[in-house]
Amino acid sequence: MNNSLPRIAVHKFASCDGCQLAFLNAGEALLTLSQRAEIVHFTEAGWDAPLAKVDIAFVEGSISTPHDLERIRAVRESAKTLVTIGACATAGGLQALRNGVQQSAEWVADIYASPEYIQSLPESRPISAHVIVDLELWGCPVTSKQVLSALGDLLKGITPVNSGEPVCVECKRSGHACVLVTQSQPCMGPVTRTGCGALCPAFGRACYGCFGPAEQANTASLANQFKHMGLGPKDIARRFLFITSAASPFSDTGRHYLEQDRD
Amino acid sequence: MTERSFNVNIPVLTRVEGEGALDLSIEKGQISELRLRIFEPPRLFEKFLEGRSYMEVPDMVARICGICPVAYQMSATQALENILGLQPGPWLSAMRRLFYCGEWIESHSMHIHLLAAPDFLGFSNAIDLAGKYPDIVRRGLRLQEAGNAIIRLLGGRSVHPVGVRVGGFWRAPSTSDVASLLEELQTLLPEAEALVQWTATLPLPDGQQDFESVSLGNAGEYPMNQGRIVSSHGLDIAIADFEKEFSESHVPHSTALHCHHQGQDYLVGPLARMNLNFSTLPDSTHKLAIATGISFPSANVFHSIVARALELHLAMSEAIRLLQGYEPSDSPYQQGTPRTGIGFGATEAPRGLLWHRYELDETGSIVSARIVPPTSQNQARMEADLRTSLNHFGLDKPEAQLRQHAETVIRNYDPCISCATHFLKLKIQHI
Numbered sequence: 001m002n003n004s005l006p007r008i009a010v011h012k013f014a015s016c017d018g019c020q021l022a023f024l025n026a027g028e029a030l031l032t033l034s035q036r037a038e039i040v041h042f043t044e045a046g047w048d049a050p051l052a053k054v055d056i057a058f059v060e061g062s063i064s065t066p067h068d069l070e071r072i073r074a075v076r077e078s079a080k081t082l083v084t085i086g087a088c089a090t091a092g093g094l095q096a097l098r099n100g101v102q103q104s105a106e107w108v109a110d111i112y113a114s115p116e117y118i119q120s121l122p123e124s125r126p127i128s129a130h131v132i133v134d135l136e137l138w139g140c141p142v143t144s145k146q147v148l149s150a151l152g153d154l155l156k157g158i159t160p161v162n163s164g165e166p167v168c169v170e171c172k173r174s175g176h177a178c179v180l181v182t183q184s185q186p187c188m189g190p191v192t193r194t195g196c197g198a199l200c201p202a203f204g205r206a207c208y209g210c211f212g213p214a215e216q217a218n219t220a221s222l223a224n225q226f227k228h229m230g231l232g233p234k235d236i237a238r239r240f241l242f243i244t245s246a247a248s249p250f251s252d253t254g255r256h257y258l259e260q261d262r263d
Numbered sequence: 264m265t266e267r268s269f270n271v272n273i274p275v276l277t278r279v280e281g282e283g284a285l286d287l288s289i290e291k292g293q294i295s296e297l298r299l300r301i302f303e304p305p306r307l308f309e310k311f312l313e314g315r316s317y318m319e320v321p322d323m324v325a326r327i328c329g330i331c332p333v334a335y336q337m338s339a340t341q342a343l344e345n346i347l348g349l350q351p352g353p354w355l356s357a358m359r360r361l362f363y364c365g366e367w368i369e370s371h372s373m374h375i376h377l378l379a380a381p382d383f384l385g386f387s388n389a390i391d392l393a394g395k396y397p398d399i400v401r402r403g404l405r406l407q408e409a410g411n412a413i414i415r416l417l418g419g420r421s422v423h424p425v426g427v428r429v430g431g432f433w434r435a436p437s438t439s440d441v442a443s444l445l446e447e448l449q450t451l452l453p454e455a456e457a458l459v460q461w462t463a464t465l466p467l468p469d470g471q472q473d474f475e476s477v478s479l480g481n482a483g484e485y486p487m488n489q490g491r492i493v494s495s496h497g498l499d500i501a502i503a504d505f506e507k508e509f510s511e512s513h514v515p516h517s518t519a520l521h522c523h524h525q526g527q528d529y530l531v532g533p534l535a536r537m538n539l540n541f542s543t544l545p546d547s548t549h550k551l552a553i554a555t556g557i558s559f560p561s562a563n564v565f566h567s568i569v570a571r572a573l574e575l576h577l578a579m580s581e582a583i584r585l586l587q588g589y590e591p592s593d594s595p596y597q598q599g600t601p602r603t604g605i606g607f608g609a610t611e612a613p614r615g616l617l618w619h620r621y622e623l624d625e626t627g628s629i630v631s632a633r634i635v636p637p638t639s640q641n642q643a644r645m646e647a648d649l650r651t652s653l654n655h656f657g658l659d660k661p662e663a664q665l666r667q668h669a670e671t672v673i674r675n676y677d678p679c680i681s682c683a684t685h686f687l688k689l690k691i692q693h694i
Contacts, residue, residue, distance in 0.1 A: 015329075016326050016327060016328050016329040016332075017328070017329040017330060017679075018326075018328075018329020018330070018332070018422040018423060019329065019422075020329075021329055021330070021421075021422050024373060024377060025369075025407065025408070025411055025421065025422075027404045027405070027407070027408050028401070028404065030390075030404065031390065031393055031397075031400070031401070031404075034390045039390070045377060045388055045389065045390075046377075046378075046381060046387050046388025046389065046390075047387075047388060093326075094308075094311065094323065094326045095307065095311075097311045098307055098310070098311070140326065140423060141329060141420075141422040141423055143420075196420070199419040199420060199425050200419075200425050202419065203419055203425055203426050203433040203434050204433055204434055205425070205428070205433045208322055210322075210423070235316075238315065238316070238319070242319075242322075242323075243326070
């Protein structure tokens with residue numbers, strides 16, 4: 001191995017492994033990556049040195065067990081730059097749907113015959129809830145382009161551009177018919193961060209928010225629009241409380257309508 | 264022979280779905296304890312599904328696995344359509360098979376090249392493997408990308424596709440996209456043939472074992488999206504009867520449930536499918552299989568990698584056939600009307616049988632969900648295999664070799680990548 005190359009690590013916490021595929025699905029770029037950086041930890045691909053000092057650590061997955069909490073602190077200690085990849089690491093992930101749910105311990109008991117063997121923190125939380133994060137890449141999943149372009153910038157010492165503009169902007173640029181206006185579908189595009197390529201509208205369906213909240217997202221206004229379109233409070237809540245249910249302002253708007261539903 | 268007593272601990276297994284480890288204790292030359300620990304944090308998906316609309320299910324269950332989201336979407340849509348009374352027509356059945364071909368190609372190629380092959384050729388990862396065999400690894404990456412391209416055609420993206428809905432696909436692919444993908448796959452087909460031949464030349468260990476193979480079957484074709492549940496011990500049941508024959512139990516050392524058939528471990532995945540459905544292979548794949556010199560059904564579990572390569576070839580051939588016959592549809596999906604009921608879905612994920620059961624209320628909300636993934640079905644089999652294989656390998660071998668062999672055995676099952684099996688760190692305790 002060339003010792004002068006920058007060292008990188010890829011760590012996994014609670015997740016589906018889909019964001020690590022940004023590396024493993026990169027094809028030829030996966031092979032050339034090894035000429036630009038030395039991979040020292042990436043268990044899914046065959047490197048296991050979780051405590052090795054690195055220049056950049058990529059982190060997939062949310063923190064949901066006491067053991068994860070110890071591990072993420074060690075990752076932070078070992079890395080000069082820590083980058084979260086994906087909705088789990090950046091916002092707690094889909095599994096954050098258990099946060100604030102009174103009966104989540106009963107859920108464990110429903111699924112596992114011996115719940116006493118299951119070690120779990122009360123909430124699934126993003127990496128930034130526990131340690132300082134230098135760059136957050138949103139997406140469920142993140143794309144190869146997104147991750148490799150951020151890595152390329154970091155290797156050159158440039159701060160990566162991390163656009164916070166909504167799907168709507170990209171959707172308009174792509175020339176798709178607006179599914180919200182023309183089909184009255186409850187599209188999350190106006191409040192969701194872009195990066196997917198406005199895929200759902202291209203398929204004639206409403207965006208479901210998998211890249212998390214855009215910058216300055218006016219969720220209250222969009223929720224109000226959904227209400228005028230005839231959605232009930234529970235349906236509105238579910239639009240916001242899905243892939244990134246723990247990310248504000250999705251969480252606030254979602255909970256507001258959930259409470260309305262209970263009243 | 265010295266009768267040593269020691270422990271082999273693999274605290275983090277890589278290249279499987281989720282996080283896992285292996286604890287092995289050898290006392291006086293005998294295995295006294297062997298536990299494949301899966302400690303992937305529980306994510307409670309079955310509970311999150313409760314109360315959600317049936318229309319949200321395909322997007323939600325995809326998130327269970329980034330490597331095989333298509334499988335989760337296909338089992339779920341089948342089960343839900345079963346409740347709504349929707350029957351997929353010929354166009355939709357063909358497109359779903361095409362979609363599944365994409366996932367088999369992507370997942371199988373990734374497993375063969377990035378996860379399993381380094382074991383058999385003495386490397387610890389695919390990048391190092393590529394240093395010596397660049398053409399082999401590049402071929403693998405190209406095939407993997409071809410699988411991803413098929414998924415993108417129908418799903419928009421290969422991880423957590425957005426194109427799927429209950430009742431069909433949100434949109435039909437354009438004929439121009441189909442034409443360019445078809446051309447690409449036709450160019451790559453010879454590479455899939457070469458891959459099969461190459462896997463058959465790998466120095467695979469001898470692993471003759473007595474096990475029951477379970478897969479979908481009696482489908483009139485090599486099974487992906489439909490069929491009955493059949494086994495090498497004569498089982499032949501409707502998918503709705505799965506719970507009568509198979510039971511899951513929770514063992515203390517695992518967050519994955521162990522599944523047994525009538526109290527016994529069993530095998531799911533490429534080798535089980537090949538063993539049970541060999542006669543349904545299309546001619547070109549069948550010829551390649553014969554040329555490998557391996558006769559299926561095979562009792563050598565290490566033939567899984569060859570079965571995987573054959574399935575990749577089958578999926579390429581099938582994808583080409585389906586794309587050649589492609590005609591766009593004005594109605595890529597059927598609309599369902601919610602109603603109360605219970606429905607079942609079973610399809611063949613790259614790693615094996617993936618069984619779903621859902622109950623809906625009259626508004627279309629999920630009342631309950633049960634999902635039995637392939638890795639939980641293979642878990643008991645993997646433990647049984649490890650006992651047999653390590654004894655056969657020789658418990659008197661150096662610990663590093665034992666560890667490497669144990670890892671190779673585990674990885675051979677391709678326990679879904681987020682499940683972890685690679686780094687066996689030895690902690691030796693002489694008792």
